[in-house]
Amino acid sequence: MPVPYSRLTAQQAEDEVKELYDRYEAFKSRGVKLDMSRGKPSPKQLDLAGNLYETLSAGFTAAAGADTRNYGELAGISEMKEIFSAMLGVPADGIIVGGASSLNLMYDTISRAVTHGLPGSAKPWKDYDKIRFLCPSPGYDRHFAVTEHFGFELVSVPMTEHGPDMDAVAWHAASDERVKGIWCVPVYSNPTGAIYSDEVIAQLANMKCAASDFTIMWDNAYGVHHLYGHAPQQANILDLCTDAGHPERVIEFCSTSKITYAGAGVSCLAGSPGTVKAALASMKYQTIGYDKINMLAHARFLGSMDNLRAHMEKHAAILRPRFETVDRVLTEELGGLNIASWTKPLGGYFINLVIQKNKASRVIRMCADANVTLTGAGAAFPYGKDPDDSNIRIAPSYPELEELETATRLLSVCVKLASLEKQLA
Numbered sequence: 001m002p003v004p005y006s007r008l009t010a011q012q013a014e015d016e017v018k019e020l021y022d023r024y025e026a027f028k029s030r031g032v033k034l035d036m037s038r039g040k041p042s043p044k045q046l047d048l049a050g051n052l053y054e055t056l057s058a059g060f061t062a063a064a065g066a067d068t069r070n071y072g073e074l075a076g077i078s079e080m081k082e083i084f085s086a087m088l089g090v091p092a093d094g095i096i097v098g099g100a101s102s103l104n105l106m107y108d109t110i111s112r113a114v115t116h117g118l119p120g121s122a123k124p125w126k127d128y129d130k131i132r133f134l135c136p137s138p139g140y141d142r143h144f145a146v147t148e149h150f151g152f153e154l155v156s157v158p159m160t161e162h163g164p165d166m167d168a169v170a171w172h173a174a175s176d177e178r179v180k181g182i183w184c185v186p187v188y189s190n191p192t193g194a195i196y197s198d199e200v201i202a203q204l205a206n207m208k209c210a211a212s213d214f215t216i217m218w219d220n221a222y223g224v225h226h227l228y229g230h231a232p233q234q235a236n237i238l239d240l241c242t243d244a245g246h247p248e249r250v251i252e253f254c255s256t257s258k259i260t261y262a263g264a265g266v267s268c269l270a271g272s273p274g275t276v277k278a279a280l281a282s283m284k285y286q287t288i289g290y291d292k293i294n295m296l297a298h299a300r301f302l303g304s305m306d307n308l309r310a311h312m313e314k315h316a317a318i319l320r321p322r323f324e325t326v327d328r329v330l331t332e333e334l335g336g337l338n339i340a341s342w343t344k345p346l347g348g349y350f351i352n353l354v355i356q357k358n359k360a361s362r363v364i365r366m367c368a369d370a371n372v373t374l375t376g377a378g379a380a381f382p383y384g385k386d387p388d389d390s391n392i393r394i395a396p397s398y399p400e401l402e403e404l405e406t407a408t409r410l411l412s413v414c415v416k417l418a419s420l421e422k423q424l425a
């Protein structure tokens with residue numbers, strides 16, 4: 001049984017530090033270079049979409065007769081809308097199929113709100129002295145960066161295992177009409193893997209907001225990315241917002257970045273008829289239409305929800321051992337020491353490790369000195385600042401299993417050293 005570090009005698013702590021430094025130096029001298037910083041699919045996962053473009057040998061004509069090589073169909077082709085419709089539980093006429101990045105659609109949505117306003121806006125957001133946006137933290141750094149880029153004030157609200165802390169969210173939303181929205185990743189949230197509960201979803205849909213155009217940026221990036229085949233049943237937020245009388249409160253997003261090719265798939269914006277109409281009214285100035293050839297290839301390759309599920313099981317078969325390796329090594333190295341806790345997500349792309357306060361930057365630097373790259377300290381918090389400096393995001397998808405084991409051991413050694421340095425001090 002491991003002894004919690006707080007109970008080690010001074011001599012035991014000193015011996016442990018010596019042994020850990022030896023392990024750290026031995027790792028460094030091996031000169032291996034590893035990267036666990038970003039949630040990128042591994043080459044093996046990308047290979048799963050190997051025959052994606054072969055489907056185009058059947059021709060370029062979409063089901064409704066459009067020649068996908070030509071202009072037209074601003075909202076995308078119907079067969080790809082059907083697939084996103086089934087993925088999100090939004091009617092097909094509530095779907096716009098976009099280009100290769102859902103983040104791009106999210107950025108454009110915020111940009112539109114700033115310059116022209118959204119349905120329900122009293123005025124464009126640029127006409128307020130300040131816009132505030134709620135950022136459940138830890139969360140996805142690129143979400144926070146979009147709203148920071150437009151000069152919004154980022155308001156951190158705590159993330160729980162069932163979604164954002166709704167007392168904090170409801171208080172902010174009701175208190176100030178300049179609080180214009182919230183970022184949400186409802187399934188296998190980045191980075192904690194949290195799954196929003198139906199209670200949280202109902203509260204988001206029904207809460208009183210000071211702003212008539214309060215917008216829930218509902219990024220369902222990991223909605224079909226289950227590690228154990230089991231899809232969480234979740235209340236339908238668009239239906240709940242519609243029932244509550246403000247169907248435009250939620251705008252949904254997703255993409256095939258982690259289904260087929262990352263940054264080279266197709267994306268989706270979904271919402272009420274009013275949301276879709278308003279988005280198209282401004283999109284038409286941005287583009288004559290997104291890449292329909294890629295939509296057609298994707299629609300043919302993915303085929304149906306059953307096929308899509310079978311395809312995602314192949315991803316899971318590659319990802320599951322990686323997640324389990326990280327969990328096993330963290331358990332072997334850190335279990336019982338009372339210096340760290342970590343998530344065991346049922347899907348998505350990340351494991352979130354929480355260590356002692358004021359240690360995360362130090363640990364990430366020690367890892368970097370040994371050529372193991374982790375996501376920067378604080379990245380999962382607004383302005384890149386983790387108030388506790390205790391959060392470390394682990395992205396297990398890309399490295400091979402053996403590398404992952406090595407990198408996780410090194411990370412664990414650094415976490416232990418950082419904890420003991422405190423005790424020795």
Ligand SMILES: Cc1ncc(COP(=O)(O)O)c(C=O)c1O
Binds near residue numbers: 102
């Ligand atoms: C929550 C979340 N949303 C969006 C993205 C990026 O999506 P896309 O490639 O469609 O722009 C990521 C990528 O890591 C993500 O984690």
